[in-house]
Amino acid sequence: MNLVETLEMLNKVVTENSELIKNEESTKQFLILPLLRGLGYDTYSPKEVTPEFTADFHKKNEKVDYAITLNGEPKIFLEAKSINQKINKSAPQLSRYFSTFPSVRLGILTNGIEYHFFTDLNNTNIMDSSPFFVFNIIDYNDEDFNNLIKFSKNLYDYEGIKSLAESLMYTHSFKSVIKEIFENPSDDFIRFVIKERFKFKVTQQFINTSRPLVQKCIQESLSEIISERFDLSLNHHELQEVSVTTEVSVVTEKKMYYSQEEINTLGTFEEFESIKVVLPNVESYKNLIKIPDSEYSVEKGNPLSDFFVSSVLVQGNSIVGYLIGHYYNNRQDTTLYTVKSNEIEKFIKENPVVSELGFINARLATRLNKNTNEIKYFLKSSIPNLSFRDIPNLTSKVDDIDSFFNKLK
Template sequence: MNLKETIDMLNKVIVESSELIKNEESTKQFLILPFLKGLGYDTYSPMEVTPEFTADFHKKNEKVDYAISLNGEPKIFIEAKPIHTSLVKNAPQLSRYFSTFPTVKVGVLTNGIDYHFFTDLNDANIMDSKPFFTFNLTNYSDEDFEHLIKFSKNLYDETMIKALAESLIYFQSFKSVIKEIFESPNDDFIKFVIKERFKFKVTQQFINTSRPLIQKSIQEAVSEMIAEKFNIEAPTSEKMLEEDVAIADKKVYYTEEQIHSLTRSEPFDGITITFPNADAYMSLLKLTPDEYTVEKGNPLSDFFISSVVTQGNNIVGYLVGQYINNKEDVTLYTVKSNEIAKFLDENPIVKETGFINARLNSRLNKKNNETTYYLRSCLHNLSFREIPNLISKEATKFFEVEM
């Protein structure tokens, strides 16, 4: 069984048996050990995968849950938590293990579903406080999978792992800086933009005067680039401002428990589909039934998005579910992204009621005067990608038949 098959098998275990995996030991047995085996490590050899590995720790009787050794030397330490434990972004206990063995360059904190990978980029033999890579068994991209393969037995190389860690850390850092500049450009960035086009001396007063213009320019430039790429109408400054104000007025953040309450997964006709919990959406939308609309989402609807099918970073389609027979049965529809309008024409009731977990948006292309439709999560500040079990990367599973 290769790594991809192992992950698919573990996803099935998580969907069907997660409630039976109640503690750390069962998490190790049913999730973590099979995962390590999928990476090519011999879980039946205590010389290669050593449970309860003892090291010279400051605290007596403190042990590593697993030590993975290559060529007789421990290389990876793993700290296990029960499946239903939320992992934090730091791991002080694992950090103590890490600093004891100079040969260990990777520390892994896991609950059997989420895997957080740490190394020592900042100081040699001192584990960084934040992971450089995280992998979720139930929600990962093709790029995540390619990164994960580098930790397999046959490919494991410390130099390659360090290069991966550096690239991911730098990428996240660069992205956060760019995001900060876009959201709130600092004086140096404003001065740089001005000097690119004008030669006069830039004063602090002029920087302060230019700040709102620079912010507006950034928003419109990004909007125009997106519009050109996807051949859609770019929103005007006024419309963007109205939308920003509307979203700011409704800015809401959700706890992990609230997010996980949104869905449940069940086997259906040979595949696993995700059902929305209407009550959870009713609670988080904070609307009365009279206010539910196609644009805002409608927990009273019979239609819901069961899976959002992606290829890379692009959404290519949806698996749409419809409750029938007083919610005793479900009908499934596969809908490609560019065929949402066709689906609405064939099912006009959806135009009237909307989806439980999605809101229907449209945009007008001024070039051909055509209206195109697209779907978004009905919850502000929460995308489809953040809702558990909703993303599927196996497009062929749903679109193998002619539509």
């Protein structure tokens, strides 16, 4: 059962049988453990999901409800509450667990409905007092779902979680400031607005007089922006309809440097295990990259290579894996490799020629982990202003990435 199906099932359980889930133990059995399985964790293996995990806490006989172990080390602690117990923003008990194990960088506090995710952004190995992400299994949007996927077993990576936590923290803070300004603009904000257009001295009396007008202008400006965006959306939709009836190619802003005809020549595709397999046209990539043969490189994408990204596998909006192709026998035959998105480095080590030649249609880029000085590899489209998702048929959606990869073994 994939994550989408798991959440649908849990919604049904809560809707139809919540009155039968009366305590912490039944909350674990009917809500928490199924979600962990939906995220790919083996709840039947005590080596991976350990209940009642014991550690040397300040209080004797205090245990973690669940410890999730990856690569031989506990990485996630989960504290469970009853479905009827309200989740507070702080979690002192979970915080004590957290500080005991340096390898644990993620804490989860849940009552089976709400999942509060904590990490240590402020001080290493000291859990933050507030969660950076809250997921509600009966009230979530697409963005929430795509964030939840990042906590799944096959995608779990602390650096990625840390980046998500920082992004959500800043987003929440910025939104709260902007909301406060819109609802009750401060003196400094009003002074800034006035000085942007007028040169006279701004007195406190003038600020007080201008406050109602500034508030009115904020509301009207927001309305105009929304109205303009709505009109643009309608115009874009109308243009798309015209393009269908008149067979005129509408070029979007992202593809402004390429015609639709050029993009369509990038490759042919066929079906493989319900996934679209794209076989790139080398000459088309050479024409669009527009650099001399001598300058092709791993970082720029190398049409002279025999390796290519055949399909980008996505779950929700997240890239979770790739099909890597390899031409051989004078490009008469093709071999395909399956690679999870967090195993690109492993694939490159097993195929060192890739790090020398790169891919026909992808740039081999790197990120440096400043804490460990480790280099992590990731893939990008080799053509500027054209993402993998813009290349016809290159993206394939998968509901359960683990099942897909296991099926191909």
